[in-house]
Amino acid sequence: MTYLRKKMLGSLGEFILKKYFISKGFSLIYQGYQTKFGEIDLIFSSSQTLYFVESKLTTSSLSSSYSAWHKKQSQNLYKAAQLFLKKEQIYRNNSIQVLFSELNFSQKDYITWNIYPVDINKKFLKRAI
Numbered sequence: 001m002t003y004l005r006k007k008m009l010g011s012l013g014e015f016i017l018k019k020y021f022i023s024k025g026f027s028l029i030y031q032g033y034q035t036k037f038g039e040i041d042l043i044f045s046s047s048q049t050l051y052f053v054e055s056k057l058t059t060s061s062l063s064s065s066y067s068a069w070h071k072k073q074s075q076n077l078y079k080a081a082q083l084f085l086k087k088e089q090i091y092r093n094n095s096i097q098v099l100f101s102e103l104n105f106s107q108k109d110y111i112t113w114n115i116y117p118v119d120i121n122k123k124f125l126k127r128a129i
Contacts, residue, residue: 013057013103014041016113026051035080038073043084050094052081054118057103074098074118 018028026044033040042053054077078098085091103113 009057010055013055013101016103017053017055017101018042021051021053030084033080033084035083037076037080037083040077040080040084045091045094048094050081050085050091050096051099052077052084052096053099053101053115055101055103074100077118 014031018031021042021044022028026046028042029045029050030040030043033043040052041055042051044051044053054073081096081098085094085096098118099115100118101113101115
């Protein structure tokens, strides 16, 4: 898959997730938040909780993007979330939830996705939303 195609599919996946979370009453705070530990794809708030969302998209029915996601990547996302909270003091009293979202476009006109809470040790818990 070419870089441009990957980038376009990634943007599409983020767009779908953004619309989904907003339709459920979440407020989008940032998209593409950059830190020295990497990018946080989407940051939402709901009540007193911030949700840091990593979005991965696959077009293959044979692969699972979350199984390929490394422990170091989950730790870096958590560190990036901590940097966000340090910089954006207005959110310092909010609790946080780190989520991994997997979207699969392997079937024509059919999208499946799963959203998993993640702890820093890369333990994927039961489906979140």
